[in-house]
Amino acid sequence: MFDFIKENLILDEPLIVGANVSILLTLIGLIFALTYYKKWKWLWTEWITTVDHKKIGIMYIIAALLMLFRGGVDALLMRAQLTVPNNEFLSSQHYNEIFTTHGTIMILFMAMPFLLGLMNVVVPLQLGARDVAYPYLNNLSFWSFFFGAILFNISFVFGGSPDAGWTNYAPLAIEGSPGPGINYYLLGLQISGIGTLLTGINFIVTIIKMRAPGMTLLRMPMFSWTTLITSFIIVFAFPILTVSLALMTFDRLFGTHFFTLTGGGNVMLWSNFFWLWGHPEVYIVILPAFGIFSEVIATFARKTLFGFKSMILSLVVISFLSFLVWVHHFFTMGGSAAVNNVFSITTMAIAIPTGIKIFNWLGTLYKGRIQFTTAMMWALAFIPTFIIGGVTGVMLGMAAADFQYHNNYFLVAHFHYTLIAGVVFACFAGFIYWYPKMFGHKMNERLGKLALWFFTIGFNVCFLPQFLLGFAGMPRRVYTYVPEDGWTALNVVSTIGAIGMGIGFLILVYNVNYSWRHAKRETTGDAWNGRTLEWATTTAVPPHYNFAVIPEVSEIDAFWHIKQQKKEMKEESISYEPIHMPSNASTPFLMSVLFFVAGFGLVFALWWMAVLGGIGILACMVVRSTSSYRDKGYYVSVDEIRELEQSNQGEA
Amino acid sequence: MLHANNKSLNTPLEYRSENGRLNIFGFWIFLGAEVSLFATLFAAYFALKSGTVGGPLPNEVFDLTNTIIMTLLLLTSSFTSGLAINEMRRNSVKSMIFWLVITLLFGLAFLYMEISEFVLLVHEGASLGTNAHWSSFYLLTGTHGVHVSIGIGWIVLIIDQVRKRGLTPETAKKVFVSSLYWHFLDFVWIFVFTGVYLLGMVG
Numbered sequence: 001m002f003d004f005i006k007e008n009l010i011l012d013e014p015l016i017v018g019a020n021v022s023i024l025l026t027l028i029g030l031i032f033a034l035t036y037y038k039k040w041k042w043l044w045t046e047w048i049t050t051v052d053h054k055k056i057g058i059m060y061i062i063a064a065l066l067m068l069f070r071g072g073v074d075a076l077l078m079r080a081q082l083t084v085p086n087n088e089f090l091s092s093q094h095y096n097e098i099f100t101t102h103g104t105i106m107i108l109f110m111a112m113p114f115l116l117g118l119m120n121v122v123v124p125l126q127l128g129a130r131d132v133a134y135p136y137l138n139n140l141s142f143w144s145f146f147f148g149a150i151l152f153n154i155s156f157v158f159g160g161s162p163d164a165g166w167t168n169y170a171p172l173a174i175e176g177s178p179g180p181g182i183n184y185y186l187l188g189l190q191i192s193g194i195g196t197l198l199t200g201i202n203f204i205v206t207i208i209k210m211r212a213p214g215m216t217l218l219r220m221p222m223f224s225w226t227t228l229i230t231s232f233i234i235v236f237a238f239p240i241l242t243v244s245l246a247l248m249t250f251d252r253l254f255g256t257h258f259f260t261l262t263g264g265g266n267v268m269l270w271s272n273f274f275w276l277w278g279h280p281e282v283y284i285v286i287l288p289a290f291g292i293f294s295e296v297i298a299t300f301a302r303k304t305l306f307g308f309k310s311m312i313l314s315l316v317v318i319s320f321l322s323f324l325v326w327v328h329h330f331f332t333m334g335g336s337a338a339v340n341n342v343f344s345i346t347t348m349a350i351a352i353p354t355g356i357k358i359f360n361w362l363g364t365l366y367k368g369r370i371q372f373t374t375a376m377m378w379a380l381a382f383i384p385t386f387i388i389g390g391v392t393g394v395m396l397g398m399a400a401a402d403f404q405y406h407n408n409y410f411l412v413a414h415f416h417y418t419l420i421a422g423v424v425f426a427c428f429a430g431f432i433y434w435y436p437k438m439f440g441h442k443m444n445e446r447l448g449k450l451a452l453w454f455f456t457i458g459f460n461v462c463f464l465p466q467f468l469l470g471f472a473g474m475p476r477r478v479y480t481y482v483p484e485d486g487w488t489a490l491n492v493v494s495t496i497g498a499i500g501m502g503i504g505f506l507i508l509v510y511n512v513n514y515s516w517r518h519a520k521r522e523t524t525g526d527a528w529n530g531r532t533l534e535w536a537t538t539t540a541v542p543p544h545y546n547f548a549v550i551p552e553v554s555e556i557d558a559f560w561h562i563k564q565q566k567k568e569m570k571e572e573s574i575s576y577e578p579i580h581m582p583s584n585a586s587t588p589f590l591m592s593v594l595f596f597v598a599g600f601g602l603v604f605a606l607w608w609m610a611v612l613g614g615i616g617i618l619a620c621m622v623v624r625s626t627s628s629y630r631d632k633g634y635y636v637s638v639d640e641i642r643e644l645e646q647s648n649q650g651e652a
Numbered sequence: 653m654l655h656a657n658n659k660s661l662n663t664p665l666e667y668r669s670e671n672g673r674l675n676i677f678g679f680w681i682f683l684g685a686e687v688s689l690f691a692t693l694f695a696a697y698f699a700l701k702s703g704t705v706g707g708p709l710p711n712e713v714f715d716l717t718n719t720i721i722m723t724l725l726l727l728t729s730s731f732t733s734g735l736a737i738n739e740m741r742r743n744s745v746k747s748m749i750f751w752l753v754i755t756l757l758f759g760l761a762f763l764y765m766e767i768s769e770f771v772l773l774v775h776e777g778a779s780l781g782t783n784a785h786w787s788s789f790y791l792l793t794g795t796h797g798v799h800v801s802i803g804i805g806w807i808v809l810i811i812d813q814v815r816k817r818g819l820t821p822e823t824a825k826k827v828f829v830s831s832l833y834w835h836f837l838d839f840v841w842i843f844v845f846t847g848v849y850l851l852g853m854v855g
Contacts, residue, residue, distance in 0.1 A: 263787075273695075
């Protein structure tokens with residue numbers, strides 16, 4: 001056992017040893033603080049076992065911000081390495097590991113949980129529901145994501161990180177990469193994928209079955225619509241990833257021949273499967289982002305979203321097309337011209353519904369009374385920046401031209417223009433917009449705008465030069481270059497931009513702390529003069545049952561119309577009824593720990609550990625099946641509701 | 653709210669509670685995900701079908717009579733599972749459990765035959781690591797087999813719960829959902845039988 005730890009703990013890289021020490025110190029600090037302030041019980045009952053969608057959402061967002069930090073440090077290390085030619089700051093192996101973890105973490109452990117977190121906080125409130133359809137599963141979703149992410153992240157201090165790129169192409173990831181790194185990738189993604197699939201199912205059922213009375217599908221807010229469509233993509237795309245990961249796990253651990261070079265295996269099968277999931281995955285992260293921008297723009301332009309139905313139609317078309325474009329990630333595979341043509345056309349076709357959306361947002365802004373809040377400014381920064389990402393996407397979609405762009409910095413710049421300008425801007429916009437709903441006060445606007453300017457300018461300074469680097473022929477995923485290549489000047493500029501983004505992020509995090517100490521507390525649930533039901537709660541932070549009385553809906557932008565109509569409505573006329581709420585659950589947390597144990601066992605081929613973990617997981621399922629009858633939830637009494645609601649009115 | 657019985661007595665028991673309706677609908681969505689999962693496994697099998705290097709061809713080792721018996725066993729179990737639901741609708745606990753047990757016996761017989769087939773195939777030189785063809789064969793049929801095994805364990809648990817608690821909206825929902833799962837496995841097997849075994853015999 002001791003030898004096992006000694007062999008795998010990485011102690012020869014100064015950077016990683018530094019990380020080791022800081023992780024250890026942080027952990028000790030956390031444990032000390034929790035013990036000193038006697039917060040363990042609070043942590044367990046209020047957070048770990050909670051089934052409240054709002055708290056689960058907040059946990060998702062905290063985890064995502066931590067991952068954004070980790071992925072951001074990876075990015076800065078890469079930029080540091082590439083700033084000057086012949087740099088020896090990072091070794092080639094270390095560089096490979098860093099671009100792999102950067103990509104994987106940013107997509108799967110940052111973008112997805114950030115958006116899932118916002119969905120969790122907002123969607124049930126927007127629907128006028130008391131919780132999601134399956135609160136118990138929701139807790140399991142979060143913890144399996146979380147322990148999957150931990151399993152992936154410990155690789156860099158214990159055993160070595162995966163080093164075959166976030167796409168993990170065979171044969172590099174099989175024959176070309178011994179050691180536990182790729183196993184971490186396979187198992188970490190597998191475990192967190194379970195959580196994502198469950199969330200997809202959960203939101204489909206919640207949105208279809210639990211909307212407030214009168215909220216027809218066409219009256220449903222746009223963010224809920226994008227969540228619904230995204231959930232359908234999740235349900236059909238994630239099983240493809242599940243199978244692909246399982247097949248490669250078998251190749252690596254049990255000697256099968258799916259993606260191997262020998263025994264009739266086919267390396268391109270992995271590429272096809274990966275992108276059959278991977279391209280829909282891109283839309284899984286971008287569609288909710290579109291939803292967030294739609295909410296923010298409608299609120300701060302003081303208008304109903306322009307072309308609501310065309311927006312929905314374009315969402316549906318995008319989700320359908322997203323499954324039909326996967327080959328454009330490897331036009332250079334050597335498929336026939338006919339195959340490339342088909343996928344070229346489907347790829348370019350996606351630009352049509354996406355273009356429609358741009359006009360929806362512009363149409364909403366047109367003649368609106370625009371308020372330039374920080375959230376709105378992120379949304380406004382998104383439109384032109386994302387268009388650059390979209391247009392370069394169509395350039396890449398032309399198969400013949402793609403032979404020039406393939407795997408060089410033009411591509412890198414393109415997808416950062418879509419994923420950062422699209423997804424990250426949306427995460428920040430949504431975070432700031434719904435911040436008062438989560439924590440009861442707004443974020444400071446001055447600091448918020450400072451962060452915005454640093455981040456957006458830094459972003460463009462970082463990635464615009466990379467288009468040119470692509471034209472100059474710089475391939476992606478190279479750890480260094482020589483002065484004769486002529487790429488130095490642009491790389492220096494790019495690194496300066498990256499530092500600007502880093503500063504922007506730090507200001508944002510500081511703003512959380514600053515606003516917590518200084519910001520004025522919200523006294524009503526309607527911080528921004530909002531249009532949708534999440535702002536209709538009586539308090540800034542909604543009580544655990546969300547709505548004392550479920551609102552009735554008769555229009556799009558339901559809350560806006562309620563505000564117009566019933567200013568004179570008497571409070572005394574409201575009669576409360578007892579509210580049924582689900583009880584906390586501890587099995588999902590335990591089960592996720594066991595997933596982690598089983599996954600860790602498989603990573604190092606410690607079969608006894610994997611089997612024990614597996615038996616534990618099954619035991620948890622048996623426990624759930626036999627004890628589900630006791631999970632009856634509880635009722636919030638009328639007196640309690642009245643007390644809560646009146647104390648809120650008192651404050652107001 | 654979740655336990656409100658707001659449907660008339662003509663509504664089947666499993667649909668009477670809000671909880672039951674949500675769970676059944678969600679399970680259909682889950683089966684949609686399962687369709688996607690098996691579709692990917694089928695895609696892998698068909699893409700790698702010709703990778704038979706260094707191992708026997710399927711038509712040299714498949715025993716079609718054996719497979720037809722397996723197919724009939726599983727099809728019949730799907731039918732008896734339907735009979736169990738029919739008895740549940742008539743509120744007859746004993747006959748429902750009887751048909752569920754019959755279903756499980758057919759399922760166990762199927763599993764027994766599948767495992768013996770795997771043992772036989774390994775002896776004839778077609779094992780998991782032989783080549784791409786057999787790797788994908790085992791992963792596809794094996795995933796189906798694991799699903800059947802989980803289904804058996806699950807239904808055993810549910811039978812026990814019905815014996816203890818009788819038919820309530822909650823137990824009825826569990827029986828109904830597990831029967832949906834069981835029919836789904838039958839549905840997948842039809843594709844395995846035609847796509848893997850019948851096409852394997854001619855190819």
